[in-house]
Amino acid sequence: MRIRLQHRTAYIYDDPAGAVIQVFRRTPRNYDGQHVRHWRVDIDQDVQMQTIEDAFGNIVNSLSFTRPLDDLSITVQGEVETREIHGVVRGAIERFPAGLYLRETHLTQPDGALRKFARDSAGAGEPLERLHKLLAALHTDMECDPKAPELPATKALAAERGTANDMAQVFITAARSLDIPARFIAGYLLHGEANKYSASVHAWAEAFVPSIGWIGFDPVEGISPSESHVRVSMALDHLGAAPLRGTAQGHLEERLEVTVLAEHADHAGFRQQQQ
Amino acid sequence: MAFDEMYAADGSVRPPYAGVAKWLAGVNPEQLERRRLEAELFYRRGGITFAVYGDTQGEERIIPFDIIPRILSSTEWAKLSKGLEQRVRALNLYLADIYGKQTAVKAGIVPEDLVWRNPAYRPEMAGVAVPHGVYVHIAGIDIVRIDGDDFYVLEDNARTPSGVSYMLGGREICFRLMADLYGAHKVAPVDNYPDELVSMLRSVAPRGVDNPSVALLTPGQFNSAYYEHSFLADKMGVELVEGRDLFVKDANVYKRTTEGPKKVDVLYRRVDDDFIDPLAFRPDSMLGVPGLFGAYTAGNVTLANAVGTGAADDKAIYTYMPEIVKFFLSEEPILKNVPTWRCRDPKELSHVLDHLPELVVKEVHGSGGYGMLVGPQSTKSEIEDFRARLKANPETYIAQPTLALSTCPSFVASGVAPRHVDLRPFVLTGANGMKIVPGGLTRVAMREGSLVVNSSQGGGTKDTWVVDL
Numbered sequence: 210m211r212i213r214l215q216h217r218t219a220y221i222y223d224d225p226a227g228a229v230i231q232v233f234r235r236t237p238r239n240y241d242g243q244h245v246r247h248w249r250v251d252i253d254q255d256v257q258m259q260t261i262e263d264a265f266g267n268i269v270n271s272l273s274f275t276r277p278l279d280d281l282s283i284t285v286q287g288e289v290e291t292r293e294i295h296g297v298v299r300g301a302i303e304r305f306p307a308g309l310y311l312r313e314t315h316l317t318q319p320d321g322a323l324r325k326f327a328r329d330s331a332g333a334g335e336p337l338e339r340l341h342k343l344l345a346a347l348h349t350d351m352e353c354d355p356k357a358p359e360l361p362a363t364k365a366l367a368a369e370r371g372t373a374n375d376m377a378q379v380f381i382t383a384a385r386s387l388d389i390p391a392r393f394i395a396g397y398l399l400h401g402e403a404n405k406y407s408a409s410v411h412a413w414a415e416a417f418v419p420s421i422g423w424i425g426f427d428p429v430e431g432i433s434p435s436e437s438h439v440r441v442s443m444a445l446d447h448l449g450a451a452p453l454r455g456t457a458q459g460h461l462e463e464r465l466e467v468t469v470l471a472e473h474a475d476h477a478g479f480r481q482q483q484q
Numbered sequence: 485m486a487f488d489e490m491y492a493a494d495g496s497v498r499p500p501y502a503g504v505a506k507w508l509a510g511v512n513p514e515q516l517e518r519r520r521l522e523a524e525l526f527y528r529r530g531g532i533t534f535a536v537y538g539d540t541q542g543e544e545r546i547i548p549f550d551i552i553p554r555i556l557s558s559t560e561w562a563k564l565s566k567g568l569e570q571r572v573r574a575l576n577l578y579l580a581d582i583y584g585k586q587t588a589v590k591a592g593i594v595p596e597d598l599v600w601r602n603p604a605y606r607p608e609m610a611g612v613a614v615p616h617g618v619y620v621h622i623a624g625i626d627i628v629r630i631d632g633d634d635f636y637v638l639e640d641n642a643r644t645p646s647g648v649s650y651m652l653g654g655r656e657i658c659f660r661l662m663a664d665l666y667g668a669h670k671v672a673p674v675d676n677y678p679d680e681l682v683s684m685l686r687s688v689a690p691r692g693v694d695n696p697s698v699a700l701l702t703p704g705q706f707n708s709a710y711y712e713h714s715f716l717a718d719k720m721g722v723e724l725v726e727g728r729d730l731f732v733k734d735a736n737v738y739k740r741t742t743e744g745p746k747k748v749d750v751l752y753r754r755v756d757d758d759f760i761d762p763l764a765f766r767p768d769s770m771l772g773v774p775g776l777f778g779a780y781t782a783g784n785v786t787l788a789n790a791v792g793t794g795a796a797d798d799k800a801i802y803t804y805m806p807e808i809v810k811f812f813l814s815e816e817p818i819l820k821n822v823p824t825w826r827c828r829d830p831k832e833l834s835h836v837l838d839h840l841p842e843l844v845v846k847e848v849h850g851s852g853g854y855g856m857l858v859g860p861q862s863t864k865s866e867i868e869d870f871r872a873r874l875k876a877n878p879e880t881y882i883a884q885p886t887l888a889l890s891t892c893p894s895f896v897a898s899g900v901a902p903r904h905v906d907l908r909p910f911v912l913t914g915a916n917g918m919k920i921v922p923g924g925l926t927r928v929a930m931r932e933g934s935l936v937v938n939s940s941q942g943g944g945t946k947d948t949w950v951v952d953l
Contacts, residue, residue: 264610309600
């Protein structure tokens with residue numbers, strides 16, 4: 210499936226901001242499940258953009274401003290060709306052995322309740338089967354609420370609702386508590402059907418099963434990632450993979466507008482639009 | 485009986501202490517008390533205070549200073565300093581390895597989970613080229629003696645070791661108040677430490693920087709070591725800065741000044757990893773500089789020490805240091821490790837549980853003498869409480885025999901009496917090799933029989949003299 214994406218984040222500062230830094234991970238990379246046909250980053254301000262690759266292999270861009278800024282918009286857009294891989298993640302950039310992904314972070318520290326949830330839902334059996342049971346339990350027990358406040362995994366589980374980030378973090382915290390390496394994935398999810406496509410910023414998890422490798426699990430959808438998922442960045446938790454982290458100095462009101470546009474650019478549809 | 489550094493077992497005076505013994509024979513307690521008071525006054529006037537964590541009063545207090553210096557012969561020092569250099573070389577190579585090729589893990593020298601799951605390991609540092617390959621620019625290695633022959637490492641401190649201001653302050657007091665004793669010895673100088681420190685820091689500036697600008701980054705005046713930060717910045721002649729004084733623009737670090745932004749090339753940072761950059765680590769940190777880690781990984785600023793050095797100095801990795809030294813240097817370790825049981829190993833745990841009243845049990849990631857059990861000095865119920873904690877999380881503890889730390893003559897309420905001591909020498913590693921000023925910070929447990937020298941637990945300090953006999 211060919212997916213065209215446009216993701217724009219616009220800041221409007223009520224007082225001009227003094228020192229703005231934005232760090233973002235918004236560039237997808239190739240792996241067996243996707244091929245990035247083209248991708249670009251546009252900034253509507255005159256600024257030097259730094260680009261590095263972080264320790265996990267994510268492409269990180271950063272912008273810094275010292276002059277007063279009234280507004281700023283960051284737009285990424287491009288086209289990604291995805292294919293069905295049934296959740297099995299091969300050919301991705303791997304910088305660390307799987308054992309690293311058993312680490313706990315501030316946001317993914319289990320408590321007694323989360324450990325119990327993990328044990329009870331996963332039950333006994335083969336790791337893959339346990340992970341699927343965990344996925345099903347989480348999909349049922351937690352309600353996805355895009356407006357929920359971002360919480361550490363334990364609190365999100367206790368609240369029984371959370372964002373896609375929260376649900377992915379509960380999944381990885383639970384998997385790690387079962388001694389299964391797991392990691393956080395940030396990306397996009399395509400919704401809808403022909404001529405009415407839309408997309409959202411999305412998050413899911415990957416867990417490691419020695420006999421297979423890394424496998425994706427999407428607790429919001431209750432399935433493994435499909436052709437509709439575009440995988441962008443990977444880390445130990447949502448902060449590490451964050452599509453955008455920034456600071457701005459000064460007493461300021463900041464208004465944020467995010468729009469994600471998508472088209473299913475299969476051959477027919479794509480040609481039609483060209484005419 | 486513990487090894488006494490002044491008196492040999494037969495009651496004779498060991499050669500390094502001949503001068504001290506002679507001097508002690510000629511002074512009375514009133515004279516000693518007067519000098520002790522003068523020393524305390526010196527510290528108060530200098531503002532050398534130390535905030536003690538967990539103290540509900542929250543007040544700063546003075547660390548007791550014992551006026552009787554501790555003596556090491558230059559021969560003893562030569563062996564110790566060789567061992568320290570070896571140890572710190574190994575720490576640096578180990579860090580380069582776990583953030584690089586990972587050969588030590590692959591060779592099975594250190595268990596995988598102790599590397600990857602170590603809370604102080606920073607995955608973000610993997611593949612980052614640190615300037616000149618140096619991770620631990622400033623190390624504080626805690627050394628104890630239990631006999632006249634060997635030096636044992638009690639703990640490696642590779643993050644932001646403190647205490648050097650007490651080494652320098654102690655020397656100044658001795659120079660002023662103990663001139664008679666000082667004059668009777670050929671004492672190796674330590675007062676060049678700030679010069680050595682700043683020249684080391686300049687040496688590790690990013691390549692291509694001709695006249696590097698150095699600054700000391702402090703968490704601010706509420707930090708327990710703030711005095712030391714301002715003292716060292718002053719002695720080095722560099723700016724003392726807080727996070728809010730700095731900003732990052734296009735992956736370079738600048739200091740705000742009245743004449744406009746001034747680039748900073750090397751940061752001697754006394755802010756912990758977690759707090760140095762809210763965009764890379766804890767987002768709630770107000771102490772750091774947004775974008776600093778990005779500037780660092782871009783190679784435009786050097787941080788000393790490097791980020792993630794704590795992965796080499798916790799008490800679990802400590803137990804593997806002899807193997808680490810052999811693996812990376814193909815040398816026999818000069819400094820010994822204190823025999824240590826790893827409670828993560830079920831067999832070793834069962835031994836520890838059977839011998840709790842005799843052992844010292846420490847948290848792997850603890851420091852400052854908090855959260856530890858000193859078996860022989862604990863009540864039955866304290867031991868049982870600790871047993872429950874140990875059983876609940878065995879992997880977070882190690883245990884060691886209760887070492888009879890060496891003693892040195894100290895001036896206490898009852899007069900001159902032996903008290904247990906350790907030693908923290910400071911090892912500097914830069915682009916042009918290593919430097920250790922002869923001596924270090926001697927910490928002394930002022931209470932009779934106490935083995936806990938930490939200042940947070942009522943320990944004091946002493947000046948340490950390396951003397952030519």
